[in-house]
Amino acid sequence: MNEAENKIDKRFYGRIQGRKLHPTRKKLVDEFLPKLEIKLPEKPFSESELKSLFGIDPKEIWLEVGFGGGEHLAGQSANNKDIAIIGSEVFVNGVASLLAHIAGAHEDGNIIIKHGMTVSEDRADNVRIYPNDVRKLLDLMPEACLSRIFVLFPDPWPKKRHADRRFIGSTNLPILAKLLKKGGELRVASDDMTYIRWALQHLSESKDFEWQAEASEDWLKQPEDWVNTRYEQKAIREGRKPVYLRYTRI
Template identity: 35%
Template sequence: MFNRDTQKFRTFGRAKGKALTAGQQALMDDVFPKFDVGPDIKAGRNPFAGLEGPLWLEIGFGAAEHLIWQAQHNPDVSLLGVEPFLNGIAKATKGINDHAMTNLRLHRGDARDVLSLIPDGALDRVFVLFPDPWHKTRHHKRRLLRTEFIQELHRVIKPGGELRFGSDILHYVDWAMTRFYRHGGFSWSPTQVSDWRMRGEDWPETRYLKKALREGRTGHFFTFQRV
């Protein structure tokens, strides 16, 4: 199993941005605690325990647009979103409140702490969308999709389950794909360029992707199956 104690380096940048508005802070005080699995994580409990339906996990959901869309369009799924950035957590909490959703849980923190508590083969789908590319070579050790992390994803996803990965940084795509192929536990069989250049109908566009396209970067979209 993944040894969290040997992987203490950060895989994400800042943990908060501009100050929350009064409305956001009120939601964090009143609504967030009802959906926060942080206490389970601290107690060493599986955050998915007791949840019903297919179990999905989104790692690093940013502004929560994709997370909220998936929770809205898949009401029978139990979805956990993990994000270290406070402002992203606040946006996800607002989405939960605005749409009166009950199938979404949140954790503000490091996804590695969550994964270490999930039983083998428990998850039906995991999303790792547009992770921080950590451009500088000396920072590559901070990239999320390292070999050890891929192995941990393989452990928690059930056979036949999905791992969705997206990035607009070609160098990061090449770097990650090399490690996926080297691992060998995920299958991906493209037949044409559109297989990784086109989003599926159930893969909504986010503001981050729109910004990347405006700046001339191309989105790359991968759906792996756990073998």
């Protein structure tokens, strides 16, 4: 943690480490993550500083909060090579999983990093990772720098007394609104109806966002450019119907 991170006091309640990392994944975290990792600056990033973190001159910058195993981020970054995507995740096993998806070469269940890291590098030009609590990074990003924000299957915190830990809420929504460009999109998905009702209530109270749904069943449809997430697939397997909310920054 650097000095800038130390200055920001935010309590995080989720899991940070799970099972011990497989040696190949540990190698990815030790050797590949530093190439993609965003370090917090002492002063907030300007938009051009943020863009210069990537190996491309991006058309837009998107952010995925809590990417979990990274399936969605890896898919979106492969499908949108001209877009820069920042992913944030506190769970180190999730970060390792995203790195494995980006490195992409699997043989006999192992990830082969060919020629040092070169296999991965061209796949990684448009991805940067903040392997920590995203709120620390949000505080140091410039206004209106993002064209999209994904908050997909966020931790539901179903108990009423934990409701203020839900990511979508009155503390974070004004911050997300400040970072999104006008016309930019906030995409939220969940299979937890308590969370969906909570998100709908907070988003409808906000003057910054407009719901894109045209028909009542729209919220059950995956967006056209959707990439499946691990938690979404688990919910579907277990018989729950995910809801997909798309809001435009006014």
